[in-house]
Each structure stands twice: as C-alpha cells, then as structure tokens.
Amino acid sequence: MSTDVALLEVQNLSAGYGNKTVLHDVSFKVKPGQILALLGHNGCGKTTTLKNIIGMGERATGDMYLSGERIDKLKVSERISRGLRLLPEGRGIFATLTIGENLDVVADRNCRGPDNRFEVKDVLELFPALSGRLDTIAGSLSGGQQQMLALGLALLGSPRCILLDEPSIGLAPNLVERLFELVRDVCRSSQLGAVLVEQNVAASMKIADHVTILNNGAVVFDGSPEEARNSNFWHYF
Numbered sequence: 001m002s003t004d005v006a007l008l009e010v011q012n013l014s015a016g017y018g019n020k021t022v023l024h025d026v027s028f029k030v031k032p033g034q035i036l037a038l039l040g041h042n043g044c045g046k047t048t049t050l051k052n053i054i055g056m057g058e059r060a061t062g063d064m065y066l067s068g069e070r071i072d073k074l075k076v077s078e079r080i081s082r083g084l085r086l087l088p089e090g091r092g093i094f095a096t097l098t099i100g101e102n103l104d105v106v107a108d109r110n111c112r113g114p115d116n117r118f119e120v121k122d123v124l125e126l127f128p129a130l131s132g133r134l135d136t137i138a139g140s141l142s143g144g145q146q147q148m149l150a151l152g153l154a155l156l157g158s159p160r161c162i163l164l165d166e167p168s169i170g171l172a173p174n175l176v177e178r179l180f181e182l183v184r185d186v187c188r189s190s191q192l193g194a195v196l197v198e199q200n201v202a203a204s205m206k207i208a209d210h211v212t213i214l215n216n217g218a219v220v221f222d223g224s225p226e227e228a229r230n231s232n233f234w235h236y237f
Contacts (some may be wrong), residue, residue: 006065007032007193008053008084008161013062015052022048024218025062030161030193030210035184037208037225038197041237045217046197047089050163053195054086055079067160080110083160087167092150095139099130099149102138103156110157117159117190123152126182144175151179155186161193168200176200180207201237205229 006029013026023045030036038046052060055076064072071079086092094102103120111119124131127148133141138149147167154162164183168176184207187194198204205211211228213221215236221228 005032005068006030007034007067008195009063009065010049010053011063011065013049013052013060013064015048015057015060015062017048017058022217023052023060024216026214026217026219028210028212028219028222030195032191032193033188034209035187035194035196035207036210036212037204038195038212038214039201039204039237040214042199044214044236046214047165048217049214050086050165050195050197053079053163054084056086083158085154085159085162087150087154087162087164089165089169091143091146092153093138093146095137097138098135099138099141100134102149102153103134106153106156113158116157118155118157120156123155126155126186127152143170144172144179147171147175147179148182151182159192161195162187164194164196164198166197166199168198168203176203180204183207 008030011027013023014021015023026049028036038049040046051057053064055074063070066082066084071082103123107120129145130149138146167179180203183194186192196204205225208225211223211225212219213233213236220236221233
C-alpha cells in the first residue's frame with residue numbers, strides 16, 4: 001500500500017454526550033506504518049475521539065474511513081472485523097483468566113480469516129516474557145506485563161489501525177520506553193497505523209510520525225513532531 005494513501009481518515013468529527021458537544025469538526029489522517037500522537041490537556045476530547053472511531057460514542061456526526069471504506073455507520077464489531085483495534089485506558093485484558101486463556105478467547109474471535117497477520121505464536125514471539133507464563137492469572141501480572149498482554153490481544157488477527165488510550169498509565173519510565181518502542185517497531189514492520197493518546201508528551205513525541213493537538217475539542221495543531229517542537233505547543237497542556 002502506498003504511504004500516500006490514508007489508512008484511517010477522520011473528517012469533521014463532532015461528538016458529545018447528551019446535550020454536551022465535546023468534539024468540534026476534528027479531522028486527521030493516519031498512513032500505513034505511521035503513529036499519530038493525539039495530544040492535549042485532560043478533558044480536551046482525546047478519549048472521546050477514540051471511542052467514536054471504534055463506534056462506542058453516544059452521538060456523532062462526520063465521516064470516517066478505514067482503507068478507503070466508510071466505517072462511521074458500522075457497528076463496533078464490524079469495525080473490529082475490518083481491522084480497527086482499541087487498547088483502552090486501564091488495560092484491555094480479562095483479569096480473572098490466565099494469559100493463555102486471554103489469548104485463546106481473543107484469537108477465537110479475531111483469527112478466523114485465512115490470512116491472519118498475527119496469531120498467538122506471533123504475539124508470544126513479540127512478548128517472550130509472556131510465553132513461559134501461560135498458566136498465570138492475567139490480573140496478577142505487573143502493570144507492564146498486563147499492558148504487553150493487552151497490546152498482544154489487540155494485535156491478534158489482521159489489525160490495520162490500533163487506537164491506544166493512555167498506555168503508559170501506571171508504568172515505570174523504562175517500561176514506557178520499552179512498550180513505545182515495541183509499538184513503533186510493530187507499526188513500521190507490519191505497516192499498521194496507530195493513534196496514540198497520551199499525557200506523557202515527551203515519550204509520545206519520540207515515536208510519533210505526526211502530531212495532532214486538541215484544545216477544547218478542536219484541532220489547534222496538525223503537523224510533524226519537528227514542527228510541534230518548533231511551535232509554542234506546550235501552552236495547550
């Protein structure tokens with residue numbers, strides 16, 4: 001796929017809850033192999049953006065495309081089957097199941113096609129720390145191990161674009177660096193797209209290919225990490 005083609009495209013997304021509008025005409029594109037850092041202060045609409053992309057928002061207007069196919073009218077399950085994945089804030093695992101059971105449950109749902117990009121064996125190769133602990137209850141793992149398992153679950157099947165919501169929460173700085181490097185390497189090697197929502201701006205900027213900043217639900221900056229560093233973007237945090 002050409003790197004000039006948008007893998008995920010969000011056009012004029014406005015969304016909210018009840019009578020409150022949180023997002024105002026938010027637009028951005030993610031190309032294959034690209035990590036887009038979606039940044040901004042708490043409450044600016046970052047998580048609301050991810051929820052609406054995956055189809056979990058209460059109300060929204062605007063257009064969204066995945067590999068050129070319009071997806072904003074599709075159900076959550078249909079968006080997932082087409083390759084969207086969400087790694088939610090607070091770990092996306094089944095805490096009472098073992099590591100192996102987590103992998104088997106999600107693989108049974110997501111690895112039904114003939115050409116899966118990531119099967120259980122591929123996830124265990126990416127995260128060798130998990131491979132020898134398949135009988136361990138997932139909720140007993142360290143925060144870093146839980147987040148690695150959550151990322152592995154998100155990769156199972158044939159993902160195209162992963163939405164990551166605050167993956168660094170609760171992790172030591174060295175684990176954040178390892179996790180972010182893994183995300184960057186997987187995206188580049190497999191030509192996945194990623195939207196990274198983070199409060200850890202410095203860590204995000206190290207792996208981001210593109211930066212979009214929200215302020216009060218609207219895009220106030222859209223450009224490269226270098227352009228962001230050269231602008232006075234810090235006053236939005």
